[in-house]
Amino acid sequence: MKLAIAVPTYNEAANLKKLIPAIYRNLKSYPKLTCTLFIVDDNSPDGTAEVAEKLGLKYRTSSFHVKVLRRKTKEGLGKAYIYAFRHILNDKFDFILQMDADLSHDPKYLPAFLDAAKRVDFVVGSRYIKNGGTPDWQWYRKLLSRGGNLYTRLFLGSQITDYTGGYNLYSTSLLKRIDLNNLHAGGYGFLIELKYRALHNCQAVEQVAIVFMDRQHGSSKIPRNIIFKNLVLVPQLAFKVKS
Numbered sequence: 001m002k003l004a005i006a007v008p009t010y011n012e013a014a015n016l017k018k019l020i021p022a023i024y025r026n027l028k029s030y031p032k033l034t035c036t037l038f039i040v041d042d043n044s045p046d047g048t049a050e051v052a053e054k055l056g057l058k059y060r061t062s063s064f065h066v067k068v069l070r071r072k073t074k075e076g077l078g079k080a081y082i083y084a085f086r087h088i089l090n091d092k093f094d095f096i097l098q099m100d101a102d103l104s105h106d107p108k109y110l111p112a113f114l115d116a117a118k119r120v121d122f123v124v125g126s127r128y129i130k131n132g133g134t135p136d137w138q139w140y141r142k143l144l145s146r147g148g149n150l151y152t153r154l155f156l157g158s159q160i161t162d163y164t165g166g167y168n169l170y171s172t173s174l175l176k177r178i179d180l181n182n183l184h185a186g187g188y189g190f191l192i193e194l195k196y197r198a199l200h201n202c203q204a205v206e207q208v209a210i211v212f213m214d215r216q217h218g219s220s221k222i223p224r225n226i227i228f229k230n231l232v233l234v235p236q237l238a239f240k241v242k243s
Helices: 013-027 048-059 078-087 107-116 139-156 172-177 191-197 226-238
Strands: 002-009 033-040 062-070 095-099 122-126 169-172 207-210
Touching: 002 013, 002 048, 002 078, 013 033, 013 048, 013 062, 013 107, 033 048, 033 078, 048 062, 062 078, 078 095, 078 172, 078 191, 095 172, 107 122, 107 207, 122 191, 139 191, 139 226, 169 172, 169 191, 191 226
Parallel strands: 002 033, 002 095, 033 062, 122 207
Antiparallel strands: 095 169, 122 169
């Protein structure tokens, strides 16, 4: 299996020092797996790209590589992922996994994603199935997230329980069936739109339970108006013609 991991970054130098070694440790027990970790950096002033390159040299093996994709400006999560996907799809990868750089997505779940990928072409990391959770969130944040996902499932379907999470795996053949030019949502709405498109183009989907922890270094990059934007986005997606 040839795996690409796409990780968008902006000022994540401190987190990458823990994330890259953790990804390496959790994948090295798979002798038939080759993995390229793509750090998609939006010109971070804290030297994130340079840190990633140094760690890439330290942990480079015949089956594990780190590649830094440098972008000139910070344009948001959606554009960063589309930039990475286009680059990755030009190569011969079997799967693309997306995850955050801030250590909220624990690399210990990578084996569960890889196991599910043997059976399906779309794997969703879910906080809202058995053994998943958000233990360090305050009650109002849990309420907003659960309420947002229930609202989204009402419009877009209940095949999955976590539309807003960013820890997911797609086969490259699935992503090629999705017209990336037709993905217009910005920010974290991009995750909802991508999953919606994937559900209508995949052969099968499976959920993996994850426990989501708050970032250890830096501050949250979620815009304050994201809830309103997603409330508007969801019915718009539901009434569009399915691709």
